[in-house]
Amino acid sequence: xxxxxxxxxxxxxxxxxxxxxxxxxxxxxxxxxxxxxxxxxxxxxxxxxxxxxxxxxxxxxxxxxxxxxxxxxxxxxxxxxxxxxxxxxxxxxxxxxxxxxxxxxxxxxxxxxxxxxxxxxxxxxxxxxxxxxxxxxxxxxxxxxxxxxxxxxxxxxxxxxxxxxxxxxxxxxxxxxxxxxxxxxxxxxxxxxxxxxxxxxxxx
Amino acid sequence: xxxxxxxxxxxxxxxxxxxxxxxxxxxxxxxxxxxxxxxxxxxxxxxxxxxxxxxxxxxxxxxxxxxxxxxxxxxxxxxxxxxxxxxxxxxxxxxxxxxxxxxxxxxxxxxxxxxxxxxxxxxxxxxxxxxxxxxxxxxxxxxxxxxxxxxxxxxxxxxxxxxxxxxxxxxxxxxxxxxxxxxxxxxxxxxxxxxxxxxxxxxx
Numbered sequence: 471x472x473x474x475x476x477x478x479x480x481x482x483x484x485x486x487x488x489x490x491x492x493x494x495x496x497x498x499x500x501x502x503x504x505x506x507x508x509x510x511x512x513x514x515x516x517x518x519x520x521x522x523x524x525x526x527x528x529x530x531x532x533x534x535x536x537x538x539x540x541x542x543x544x545x546x547x548x549x550x551x552x553x554x555x556x557x558x559x560x561x562x563x564x565x566x567x568x569x570x571x572x573x574x575x576x577x578x579x580x581x582x583x584x585x586x587x588x589x590x591x592x593x594x595x596x597x598x599x600x601x602x603x604x605x606x607x608x609x610x611x612x613x614x615x616x617x618x619x620x621x622x623x624x625x626x627x628x629x630x631x632x633x634x635x636x637x638x639x640x641x642x643x644x645x646x647x648x649x650x651x652x653x654x655x656x657x658x659x660x661x662x663x664x665x666x667x668x669x670x671x672x673x674x
Numbered sequence: 675x676x677x678x679x680x681x682x683x684x685x686x687x688x689x690x691x692x693x694x695x696x697x698x699x700x701x702x703x704x705x706x707x708x709x710x711x712x713x714x715x716x717x718x719x720x721x722x723x724x725x726x727x728x729x730x731x732x733x734x735x736x737x738x739x740x741x742x743x744x745x746x747x748x749x750x751x752x753x754x755x756x757x758x759x760x761x762x763x764x765x766x767x768x769x770x771x772x773x774x775x776x777x778x779x780x781x782x783x784x785x786x787x788x789x790x791x792x793x794x795x796x797x798x799x800x801x802x803x804x805x806x807x808x809x810x811x812x813x814x815x816x817x818x819x820x821x822x823x824x825x826x827x828x829x830x831x832x833x834x835x836x837x838x839x840x841x842x843x844x845x846x847x848x849x850x851x852x853x854x855x856x857x858x859x860x861x862x863x864x865x866x867x868x869x870x871x872x873x874x875x876x877x878x
Binding site: 534535536538543546556559562573574 | 773
């Protein structure tokens, strides 16, 4: 059985829980608190030298880190990850964009606002994240105003990667009112028959 | 024939040129200057809505952006990208780590120092990038002190991703003297019979 290490307050961990629910993957969840230094203990650093969650542990005892790498591993051979060379590359394009241009700002602003209480010394940093996060949302909006899903014509792990932090972007101060295509897409992803909300994921 | 859009001063573009040299991939290079706003023109935004390089144009006219997605596309089916599910996921793990924890700081510090001349107002940002970049180098060092390459026992696109900015980390103020395993690995990658140096890549 798989073991996953993480904290459901993290969208990066929620991505993995959400895909596992879609795939009905049996697993054990080991809680690692992101706010009390548990990701930096020698025990956790042996799982991921970068000191972050999520981490996937295989039945063989091997560890895989980086949320989007875990999604690719779990989704391989399923309808959530196209085999086609072009479509697979496009899934990766969006996932790399998520990690360098979306998550650092959308999740980063949420962390500063929700978990650090937006202290004065981080106000300038928070404002800079607002601007860069909005640019990432504009790129998403452009794609989603033309297609129902980010890649192809069905839900893939590209959508799961972006859904995690986009659907709670308001917690980082982002207003999705100006992004109608994103809002329709959030409704589409969350009404999938195999969807699992973040609050429900927290329960088990 | 493939067309690639980019600027060889960018390590993200050099990754693509380096892999194409390894694979002997015929292509045409269209220069897009990263310092004069050419990545933000309507013409370039039609290729990549995120306004960055590199971009790969397929013979069909389709555009693929994000350097690591391009590497995965080009390397598919070759010795540079293992087919094995676990090894492929591990390549992706390193590439996502590169994009969220290495490139923003190693390349970011180089950009501030080399291309912006390290202005006073960016000094604090530069120092923060030093600290975070060093942490990424420590994670690399730990892996490379145990294995010759990042994944498996031969050069893969994971190494190409990291080589691009690591071998010029000194241009961003990083001293590799304390990272002997990284220095040996740089020697290993650059002595591959199909290697292409950044200066030679600039020539054509």
